Amino acid sequence: MSTLEVRSLHKAFGGLDVISNLNLTVPPGQRRAVIGPNGAGKTTFLNLITGWLTPTSGAVLIDGQAVATHPEEVTHAGIARSFQRNLLLEDLTVVENLRVACQAFHPCRRVFWRSKREFGDLFEQARQAAEWMxxxxxxxxxxxxxxxxxxxxxxxxxxxxxxxxxxLMDEPAAGTSPQERARLIDLINRLPKDLTILLVEHDMDVVFATCDIITVLSYGKVLATGTRRDIQEDPAVIEAYLGRRHARG
Structure with missing residues (x-):
């Protein structure tokens, strides 16, 4: 179990501050949602954590140790991410997609003369991931x-x-039907309890059904952090994002 910490994270594109002095700590095993209106900086935030973007300043840490700003090294540090847009190999089967993913993280993946026996555990890893989902x-x-x-x-x-x-999960429910969304909620809730989850999601039903703590971003800054009830009752959050439908009456 690991703690994810973001310290004074800042990202500017030219003169535009997309993420500004952002601080966030996600303790081990917590299910944390990051929400906010379009343009709040949510995807940029995930890109900074996973090394797809280099911060202008600030740091991302796991258990107090700074994580290098390169995707492969971030993965080795223990962070993985699902993407909002489809990155699947459409012509391959489900198990082949999973095997390729497992092999990408295997220590022998770049040694091309290795026997297939060197990768004997890949299908077991693939089946475990398939079982979880x-x-x-x-x-x-x-x-x-x-x-x-x-x-x-x-x-x-x-x-x-x-x-x-x-x-890290970037809008996993985007584009799904109500039935698919309900199934996804159930599957997320069944994932191992020691797995720390940081979820970016627009669908508040998914957020409220899966996450313990919610952080609201607005223009690259933290507007509020709290429980579902805290967020639903926060006037600034209601005004900036939730509206009255998800507010407590």
Missing amino acids: HLTDILEVPVTHLSYGQKRQLEVALALCAKPKIL
Whole structure:
């Protein structure tokens, strides 16, 4: 179990501050949501944590140790991410997608003369990730034949192939039907309790059903952090983002 900490994180593009002096701590095993209106800086925030962007200043730490700003080194530090847009290999089967993901994190992946026996644990890792996301009955199905909801489940399973300590999820419910969304909520809640989750999501039903603590961003700054009730009753959050539908009456 690991603590994710963000200290004084700042990202500017030219004269535009997208993330400004952002501080956040996610303790081990917590399910934390980051929400906010479009343009609040949520995806930029994830890109900074995972090394896809280099911060202008500030640092990302795991258990007090600074994480290098390179995606591969971030993964080795224990952080994995599922993406908002589809990055699947559509012509391969579910299990082949998972095997490729597992092999990407294998220590022998760049040694091309290794025997297949060197990778004997890959299918077991792939099946474990499939089991977590309830994909075991469609392992041999080409991805192109999956429903959209199943593809979203597979995206999360691919991130789990890295055996992360901290899982970042970028709008996993985007574009799903109500039935698919309910299934995804159930699957997220069934993930190992020692897995720390940082969830960026627009769907407040998903946020409230899966996360213990919610952080609200507005123009790259933290507007509020608290429990579901705290956030629902915060006048500034209601005004900036939630509106009255999700506020407590």
